[in-house]
Amino acid sequence: MIGKLQTVWVVLTSLFKTRRCTRRGKLIRVWGSLQVIGDVRLGERVRIRATHLPVELAAGPGAMIEIGERCYINSGVSIGAQERVTIGKNCAIGNYSLIMDSDFHSLDDHTQPGVAAPVVLEDNVWLGARVTVLKGVRIGRGAVVAAGAVVTRDVPPCALVGGVPARLIRFLEKSEK
Template sequence: MEKNRLKREDQFRHPALPKGSVVKVPRLEVGDGTGFSGPPKIKGGRACSIGKYCGIGEDLRIITSDHSTTFPNLNVMLQRRITGHSGHTSKGPVRIGHNVWIGDRVTVLSGITIGNGAVLAACSVVTRDVPAYTIVAGNPAKALRPRFSAEKAKFLDELRWWHWSPKKMAAHADFFASDFEATPLEELQKLVAPDDAST
């Protein structure tokens, strides 16, 4: 029984991509505890990193390079045959922070950084960076509102709870069960000892 529990915990902390996932990037990093509701498609000429404890819906698309529209030809195979290179361009790698919620059928384009705790609504097409703790939606995705006040967002980022051990998280169950938006910051701070926040 204990062996099975440890196996399940290990799978949660060291996630495997779902069966059917398509990964065609030079490097992909996925943090502990991140879960996928369905197989993502991650492709392109640049790397992609996804932080810890993210919740990712079905049919996520991450594209880390793009077709250049400045050449006479747009067909990649023909371009490679004629010139020896694909003609792809990129604005850089894709970086997704910790504890980000990504809805179903979201597309993230090259060079995008998504801050910790952000929410990408279903079917969003993300063409610009998303600030931490911000909810975005649409095509192209636009900011709807921040999840929390600037003070509470700063408190969460400095707390860095996603680096805690499972044991420490369990010991702070009251903090995780709190209505973070409605509870005064002073009360939230009391639920987590400041000198204990980095372990």
């Protein structure tokens, strides 16, 4: 009986916490604090575990953040979009990671907006803890980004990258799913 009540409580609080999302799929689960600003779209069965620090999903005017089904987002993650951030299906994003499609201000004049370029994480991507993904990056299907890496350029599918800036470590074996 207690287990059923806890599940019902998580379902109801998750609906409340995602109320500001433009679109949300079924069976979303949110534990902890979620901050949503702008056009944010969540797929089915997205899980957000923000128990240590809030997860921030912020899209500016005319921008959009889209997170595919069965993604897992951990505590302290910040995703900011001035144009578009797209995260595919079955992705995992580690603690304190940062994904942003813009510098959010010009280098010359901090009152002016910076250049934006869309960020895309294809399906089955895994970002370790404290990964930073910068504007204009596409991370290929099945790629893994090691903890603490700063991704400044595209990552090929099924690649393991790490470092600052992120560099190819090796290619991963393709698994049949």
